[in-house]
Amino acid sequence: MRFLLTCDPTNIRHIFTSNHANYLKGKEFSEMFDVTDGSFFTVDGEPCRRQRARIQSIFSSPRLLALMAECCRDKVEKGVTPLLARMAKTAAPFDMHDLLTRFAFDVTATPIFGVDPGLLSTSSAGSAGMHAVVAMDTVMEVGLFRHTLPMCCWKAMRWLNVGPERKLAAAHKVLRGFVAEMIERRKLMTDGYAGVLESHVSSVEIIMSTYINDPEYSDDLLCATLINFMIAGRDTIGTALVWLFYNLAQNADVVACIRKELAPIASRKAAAAAATTMVTFEPDEMKPLVYMHAVLYESLRLFPPIPIERKTVVADDVLPSGHAVRAGDTILVSLYSLGRMQDVWGEDCMEYRPERWLSGKVGDGLRYVPTHKFLAFNSGPRMCLGKDIAIMQMKTAVAAMVWNFDVEVLEGQSVHPKFSCILQTKNGLMMKVKKREM
Numbered sequence: 001m002r003f004l005l006t007c008d009p010t011n012i013r014h015i016f017t018s019n020h021a022n023y024l025k026g027k028e029f030s031e032m033f034d035v036t037d038g039s040f041f042t043v044d045g046e047p048c049r050r051q052r053a054r055i056q057s058i059f060s061s062p063r064l065l066a067l068m069a070e071c072c073r074d075k076v077e078k079g080v081t082p083l084l085a086r087m088a089k090t091a092a093p094f095d096m097h098d099l100l101t102r103f104a105f106d107v108t109a110t111p112i113f114g115v116d117p118g119l120l121s122t123s124s125a126g127s128a129g130m131h132a133v134v135a136m137d138t139v140m141e142v143g144l145f146r147h148t149l150p151m152c153c154w155k156a157m158r159w160l161n162v163g164p165e166r167k168l169a170a171a172h173k174v175l176r177g178f179v180a181e182m183i184e185r186r187k188l189m190t191d192g193y194a195g196v197l198e199s200h201v202s203s204v205e206i207i208m209s210t211y212i213n214d215p216e217y218s219d220d221l222l223c224a225t226l227i228n229f230m231i232a233g234r235d236t237i238g239t240a241l242v243w244l245f246y247n248l249a250q251n252a253d254v255v256a257c258i259r260k261e262l263a264p265i266a267s268r269k270a271a272a273a274a275a276t277t278m279v280t281f282e283p284d285e286m287k288p289l290v291y292m293h294a295v296l297y298e299s300l301r302l303f304p305p306i307p308i309e310r311k312t313v314v315a316d317d318v319l320p321s322g323h324a325v326r327a328g329d330t331i332l333v334s335l336y337s338l339g340r341m342q343d344v345w346g347e348d349c350m351e352y353r354p355e356r357w358l359s360g361k362v363g364d365g366l367r368y369v370p371t372h373k374f375l376a377f378n379s380g381p382r383m384c385l386g387k388d389i390a391i392m393q394m395k396t397a398v399a400a401m402v403w404n405f406d407v408e409v410l411e412g413q414s415v416h417p418k419f420s421c422i423l424q425t426k427n428g429l430m431m432k433v434k435k436r437e438m
């Protein structure tokens with residue numbers, strides 16, 4: 001088995017765009033993520049094209065987008081900010097990773113299932129969801145473990161049910177159980193047992209209902225697809241937001257610029273007058289905020305939630321860098337390295353500097369950077385389909401958190417990524433928060 005590791009933008013353009021048909025996810029990738037087998041992340045060719053077209057149509061529904069925005073705003077206002085206010089009162093350190101994982105889980109699951117898993121609630125309602133959180137993390141950790149071994153080795157371990165494979169089998173069971181429970185809870189709601197919060201979510205608006213009665217979707221494929229939607233949304237925004245706060249805590253000037261951009265919106269809100277009241281921003285109000293957009297992109301450049309892409313070579317080829325690849329070779333593309341290359345980003349490539357994304361002209365949008373240089377949302381025909389949704393969710397959360405609170409990273413902790421296909425922090429991110437005086 002031969003591997004080639006690259007972060008050369010010309011190779012990336014060749015692999016993801018100009019010659020993409022020769023670089024597929026491949027059968028091995030699909031086996032590595034067997035819990036999502038047959039669903040959109042793991043398929044190639046025509047099945048991929050059809051699944052993507054379907055998701056594009058789902059994500060263009062104004063009612064679903066409105067539900068996603070409402071759910072996000074609701075979670076920020078009733079979940080995240082009250083929790084932070086409580087932390088501010090006690091001045092106790094807390095794990096930002098844990099808080100943002102709960103937020104990302106709830107905002108992802110609610111539009112998929114039409115049921116709020118309640119991880120941000122203070123009751124015990126979210127305990128089943130917390131098991132699913134741990135299980136999703138296991139899928140990503142053992143996924144990377146599988147990348148490092150010949151397939152026959154991890155398959156033998158899976159067959160013997162030992163080591164990480166044993167843990168993964170248990171995680172699969174938890175995730176399938178979680179999906180079944182959410183489907184059941186949704187069914188009870190539509191049968192007339194809906195809670196007050198959830199009853200306005202009609203079944204046509206949720207993601208699950210577009211698949212559930214489709215004869216093409218067996219129970220297994222339906223479950224794999226719903227888990228895949230959870231991974232696509234939860235793993236990515238949860239991870240991105242943690243690194244964003246890590247960056248903000250070390251860049252007070254950036255925080256000041258975010259607040260400056262938010263100030264005209266905040267001052268229009270009556271609540272801004274009362275120092276004791278939290279200000280929450282509407283997702284729609286976030287759209288024109290260019291500096292905030294730059295803040296997100298700069299964090300995604302340095303800390304892409306999906307740090308590695310994997311492709312299998314279909315037919316022998318020569319990459320623009322001059323490297324020959326043979327059919328069956330595996331190519332690993334490091335998004336993490338690409339975001340830190342001096343040739344691409346300049347001498348200050350290691351610095352967190354959102355200004356690099358601004359064009360310099362007042363009123364202009366972001367500076368255009370082609371996706372083969374900024375690969376966080378992928379490139380070519382497999383581009384992320386949830387990018388706009390993700391930006392809306394992240395901006396809404398960051399705006400309320402940054403406007404209402406001062407955050408600092410607790411000193412003395414070692415912050416580094418863990419062994420996983422997702423760039424999560426190994427030991428979370430301990431922070432302290434203070435209510436901002438206004």
Ligand code: HEM
Pocket residue numbers: 040041042052055232233234236237240300304305306309310375376377378381382383384385386387389390
């Ligand atoms: C910071 C947030 C996000 C980042 C950085 C991100 C990044 C990515 C990347 C790198 C891929 C390609 C994965 C691969 O093929 O290996 C991808 C695919 C995808 N993403 Fe996102 N994503 C984010 C948020 C979201 C959200 C919130 C959703 C859904 C609401 C979403 C939906 C999808 C879908 C459906 C695909 C599948 C495309 C395909 O396989 O052809 N993403 N995303």
